[in-house]
Amino acid sequence: xxxxxxxxxxxxxxxxxxxxxxxxxxxxxxxxxxxxxxxxxxxxxxxxxxxxxxxxxxxxxxxxxxxxxxxxxxxxxxxxxxxxxxxxxxxxxxxxxxxxxxxxxxxxxxxxxxxxxxxxxxxxxxxxxxxxxxxxxxxxxxxxxxxxx
Amino acid sequence: xxxxxxxxxxxxxxxxxxxxxxxxxxxxxxxxxxxxxxxxxxxxxxxxxxxxxxxxxxxxxxxxxxxxxxxxxxxxxxxxxxxxxxxxxxxxxxxxxxxxxxxxxxxxxxxxxxxxxxxxxxxxxxxxxxxxxxxxxxxxxxxxxxxxxxxxxxxxxxxxxxxxxxxxxxxxxxxxxxxxxxxxxxxxxxxxxxxxxxxxxxxxxxxxxxxxxxxxxxxxxxxxxxxxxxxxxxxxxxxxxxxxxxxxxxxxxxxxxxxxxxxxxxxxxxxxxxxxxxxxxxxxxxxxxxxxxxxxxxxxxxxxxxxxxxxxxxxxxxxxxxxxxxxxxxxxxxxxxxxxxxxxxxxxxxxxxxxxxxxxxxxxxxxxxxxxxxxxxxxxxxxxxxxxxxxxxxxxxxxxxxxxxxxxxxxxxxxxxxxxxxxxxxxxxxxxxxxxxxxxxxxxxxxxxxxxxxxxxxxxxxxxxxxxxxxxxxxxxxxxxxxxxxxxxxxxxxxxxxxxxxxxxxxxxxxxxxxxxxxxxxxxxxxxxxxxxxxxxxxxxxxxxxxxxxxxxxxxxxxxxxxxxxxxxxxxxxxxxxxxxxxxxxxxxxxxxxxxxxxxxxxxxxxxxxxxxxxxxxxxxxxxxxxxxxxxxxxxxxxxxxxxxxxxxxxxxxxxxxxxxxxxxxxxxxxxxxxxxxxxxxxxxxxxxxxxxxxxxxxxxxxxxxxxxxxxxxxxxxxxxxxxxxxxxxxxxxxxxxxxxxxxxxxxxxxxxxxxxxxxxxxxxxxxxxxxxxxxxxxxxxxxxxxxxxxxxxxxxxxxxxxxxxxxxxxxxxxx
Numbered sequence: 001x002x003x004x005x006x007x008x009x010x011x012x013x014x015x016x017x018x019x020x021x022x023x024x025x026x027x028x029x030x031x032x033x034x035x036x037x038x039x040x041x042x043x044x045x046x047x048x049x050x051x052x053x054x055x056x057x058x059x060x061x062x063x064x065x066x067x068x069x070x071x072x073x074x075x076x077x078x079x080x081x082x083x084x085x086x087x088x089x090x091x092x093x094x095x096x097x098x099x100x101x102x103x104x105x106x107x108x109x110x111x112x113x114x115x116x117x118x119x120x121x122x123x124x125x126x127x128x129x130x131x132x133x134x135x136x137x138x139x140x141x142x143x144x145x146x147x148x149x
Numbered sequence: 150x151x152x153x154x155x156x157x158x159x160x161x162x163x164x165x166x167x168x169x170x171x172x173x174x175x176x177x178x179x180x181x182x183x184x185x186x187x188x189x190x191x192x193x194x195x196x197x198x199x200x201x202x203x204x205x206x207x208x209x210x211x212x213x214x215x216x217x218x219x220x221x222x223x224x225x226x227x228x229x230x231x232x233x234x235x236x237x238x239x240x241x242x243x244x245x246x247x248x249x250x251x252x253x254x255x256x257x258x259x260x261x262x263x264x265x266x267x268x269x270x271x272x273x274x275x276x277x278x279x280x281x282x283x284x285x286x287x288x289x290x291x292x293x294x295x296x297x298x299x300x301x302x303x304x305x306x307x308x309x310x311x312x313x314x315x316x317x318x319x320x321x322x323x324x325x326x327x328x329x330x331x332x333x334x335x336x337x338x339x340x341x342x343x344x345x346x347x348x349x350x351x352x353x354x355x356x357x358x359x360x361x362x363x364x365x366x367x368x369x370x371x372x373x374x375x376x377x378x379x380x381x382x383x384x385x386x387x388x389x390x391x392x393x394x395x396x397x398x399x400x401x402x403x404x405x406x407x408x409x410x411x412x413x414x415x416x417x418x419x420x421x422x423x424x425x426x427x428x429x430x431x432x433x434x435x436x437x438x439x440x441x442x443x444x445x446x447x448x449x450x451x452x453x454x455x456x457x458x459x460x461x462x463x464x465x466x467x468x469x470x471x472x473x474x475x476x477x478x479x480x481x482x483x484x485x486x487x488x489x490x491x492x493x494x495x496x497x498x499x500x501x502x503x504x505x506x507x508x509x510x511x512x513x514x515x516x517x518x519x520x521x522x523x524x525x526x527x528x529x530x531x532x533x534x535x536x537x538x539x540x541x542x543x544x545x546x547x548x549x550x551x552x553x554x555x556x557x558x559x560x561x562x563x564x565x566x567x568x569x570x571x572x573x574x575x576x577x578x579x580x581x582x583x584x585x586x587x588x589x590x591x592x593x594x595x596x597x598x599x600x601x602x603x604x605x606x607x608x609x610x611x612x613x614x615x616x617x618x619x620x621x622x623x624x625x626x627x628x629x630x631x632x633x634x635x636x637x638x639x640x641x642x643x644x645x646x647x648x649x650x651x652x653x654x655x656x657x658x659x660x661x662x663x664x665x666x667x668x669x670x671x672x673x674x675x676x677x678x679x680x681x682x683x684x685x686x687x688x689x690x691x692x693x694x695x696x697x698x699x700x701x702x703x704x705x706x707x708x709x710x711x712x713x714x715x716x717x718x719x720x721x722x723x724x725x726x727x728x729x730x731x732x733x734x735x736x737x738x739x740x741x742x743x744x745x746x747x748x749x750x751x752x753x754x755x756x757x758x759x760x761x762x763x764x765x766x767x768x769x770x771x772x773x774x775x776x777x778x779x780x781x782x783x784x785x786x787x788x789x790x791x792x793x794x795x796x797x798x799x800x801x802x803x804x805x806x807x808x809x810x811x812x813x814x815x816x817x818x819x820x821x822x823x824x825x826x827x828x829x830x831x832x833x834x835x836x837x838x839x840x841x842x843x844x845x846x847x848x849x850x851x852x853x854x855x856x857x858x859x860x861x862x863x864x865x866x867x868x869x870x871x872x873x874x875x876x877x878x879x880x881x882x883x884x885x886x887x888x889x890x891x892x893x894x895x896x897x898x899x900x901x902x903x904x905x906x907x908x909x910x911x912x913x914x915x916x917x918x919x920x921x922x923x924x925x926x927x928x929x930x931x932x933x934x935x936x937x938x939x940x941x942x943x944x945x946x947x948x949x950x951x952x953x954x955x956x957x958x959x960x961x962x963x964x965x
Contacts, residue, residue: 035329038328042328046567047312048306048311048312048313048315048328049312049328049329050302050306050312050313050314050315050317050326050327050328051306051312051315052328053315053317053328053329054315054316054317054328057317057318057319058316058317058318058319058323060319
């Protein structure tokens with residue numbers, strides 16, 4: 001991870017500018033941004049820890065709590081909402097006990113409600129880890145999630 | 150220049166100014182909560198909105214640059230309404246606990262609400278209910294009152310270079326906090342307190358002590374370092390209860406460090422001397438002034454009669470005023486008839502002065518606190534300027550931020566090394582070798598000013614003198630890799646404008662006369678003048694004391710001869726100095742002091758030295774007398790009596806005048822102005838400036854060996870200054886004990902636990918301190934701050950007399 005951050009640093013005029021990509025690298029490495037992960041980033045970039053935590057706590061795409069093995073990001077913006085995203089959200093809660101921002105007991109899934117994914121024409125849509133799924137229904141979502149252990 | 154109209158008035162301002170700056174420069178107030186002259190524009194509070202002709206939207210004056218012919222209106226009904234709404238929204242969340250808020254009466258939000266708001270609000274919202282952070286020693290944070298203007302965050306990060314706090318979270322949940330919501334643990338400079346427009350950040354010692362409108366503000370000069378900051382002291386019932394910096398005021402332009410802001414309370418210490426004391430048996434008895442002065446007069450006369458005037462010496466103080474030191478000199482010359490007078494500057498500033506005389510033939514360096522700004526390359530040699538001269542240190546950080554290439558050569562990690570463009574982590578005390586190496590590269594690569602250098606005598610000696618300092622050798626001595634050394638040296642030499650800065654203080658052991666000479670050699674060689682060498686005087690009046698003649702007279706004896714020689718003096722008169730703690734090689738000093746026939750100490754407290762005295766005289770502190778300090782820039786600044794005194798302390802100069810009278814001499818000095826007139830009449834001898842190269846060798850200090858394997862670095866902490874600041878209660882809340890800083894590797898090697906006690910021994914003695922494990926020091930070196938009297942760190946140190954750095958080798962042993 002430190003090597004990767006070192007490489008990314010070279011692409012930016014100063015280390016503060018490299019903070020967002022560095023946080024992504026750390027999140028990819030650990031699954032979420034623990035206190036130690038943020039301290040490591042601060043150290044690698046020679047930035048105050050308060051800058052790192054401030055930035056990480058501002059953006060919703062950084063996870064400050066331990067996350068499950070697979071991250072579901074469900075869009076509930078207008079097109080997805082009209083086409084049933086809220087029903088899907090309820091389904092995740094009923095069937096998996098998964099609340100927005102939460103993690104299943106077995107640590108298999110975490111759920112984040114995300115802002116528009118840019119798939120309005122094929123709504124509702126979600127990301128599982130980095131895979132995009134469109135035209136979701138109550139039937140196919142179970143099948144899709146079945147692929148992730 | 151740009152011409153624009155504000156409220157119908159034509160104004161002319163420089164290109165790049167913002168509307169707010171243009172308005173302020175012309176005496177037009179625009180309300181704001183987040184603007185600070187020292188910081189870059191932020192635009193958070195939206196109160197400074199103005200109307201600009203031709204623009205549909207309201208513009209934030211703080212972040213809109215002026216353009217030619219712009220027509221600005223700062224007070225219109227539309228703006229009034231906009232500001233009213235912003236304030237109304239702020240007040241939805243603000244707790245309105247003004248009756249118990251220290252800020253009430255001087256709160257910007259309160260003032261603006263008074264001007265703009267009605268008593269009714271159209272909005273309903275939640276208040277915050279965070280716990281108040283009362284855990285930190287002197288700064289208290291109440292985030293419920295916070296309006297999230299972000300000024301404290303920017304002052305801390307941008308100006309102070311610390312970044313202890315930041316905005317966490319987003320939306321209503323956002324708050325200002327240390328990184329992980331822990332208790333604040335920072336430098337405690339308190340700059341955030343002055344910056345906070347509301348009562349979210351406050352001074353803990355000041356809390357609940359007064360309403361703002363009962364305070365009387367008085368400006369005075371700070372009693373700590375050589376920067377000479379103007380501090381605004383708030384007085385109630387004759388007592389200082391708070392210190393603050395006012396934007397733009399003084400050399401410091403309103404900036405203060407932790408010592409200046411919180412350290413004034415040493416004058417209210419319970420241990421202040423109230424009456425003269427005369428030794429009786431093992432203790433002291435209280436005496437009247439008359440009794441004490443007559444006793445001293447009789448004793449000094451007897452010693453003078455028996456042993457001659459040369460058996461009597463005096464030590465002055467860089468913490469006392471010009472008038473005090475002048476009077477001490479006058480007393481010694483006219484009344485005693487001796488030139489034996491010196492001060493602690495012998496161990497620090499005297500070395501700087503010697504180098505300046507030898508290299509430039511000048512009486513003093515043109516020290517300028519703005520000198521780092523705009524320099525292309527800056528080289529700092531083993532000096533933690535942000536600790537010794539904190540407010541000046543800010544200008545080095547600023548220079549770096551604005552594009553200067555800042556090279557910091559230091560063994561320890563400091564705030565400067567963290568902000569450096571290049572940190573050269575050299576071995577302690579090897580700065581001279583580093584500088585000699587750069588000189589050699591300049592010769593080898595032709596990177597020097599041939600024309601100017603050839604006109605300076607000693608050029609060939611210099612090139613001969615450095616010919617052994619090959620990059621390989623420099624790398625071996627300093628421990629810096631050869632590549633990094635060569636690249637950094639060339640970067641410095643090729644820069645368009647260059648500056649070298651270092652401090653030589655009484656308590657620092659990594660530099661000596663040779664370091665200063667080597668720096669002067671390098672600068673002269675590359676065509677730079679004395680203004681490029683910034684070596685400031687250490688304390689509030691070190692400069693004034695030195696230049697008003699308080700160094701040993703031509704025929705007199707210096708401190709080394711008076712205290713360390715075979716034939717020490719018989720009687721000593723010490724004013725405002727604590728040699729038993731602050732002078733190197735404490736055991737020798739202690740022996741000399743105990744061996745005296747007669748010792749007089751005049752001080753504000755019963756110091757370790759005063760405890761050894763035959764007579765102790767209570768002196769007035771800096772805030773209890775009128776006088777003059779001369780700061781490191783050479784600027785004379787008046788100090789004033791602003792605080793009442795308990796007991797019977799008297800200003801130092803008056804004690805000496807009264808003593809002269811008791812000895813039967815009329816020395817004039819009827820009052821302070823008569824004394825000042827006398828001082829002003831003295832003309833300092835003109836010197837003919839002559840530049841000379843003085844080649845120097847790198848002489849190692851005590852080299853670590855099998856018996857004493859570690860190098861001890863002594864120095865200053867940000868929160869302390871000499872042995873004075875430890876008498877401050879507030880500063881002691883932050884740091885009250887000496888400690889040994891040791892690397893993880895060495896801690897493991899010597900079985901040292903964090904916070905565990907260790908015995909540290911040098912060839913001269915041993916002390917016991919707590920350990921702090923930190924990789925701010927590398928393996929092989931340990932760091933010890935010298936401020937704390939009980940630790941007696943100077944038991945371990947020694948004198949350096951050959952121009953070398955007085956480094957000591959030590960061994961450590963963990964105490965079970």
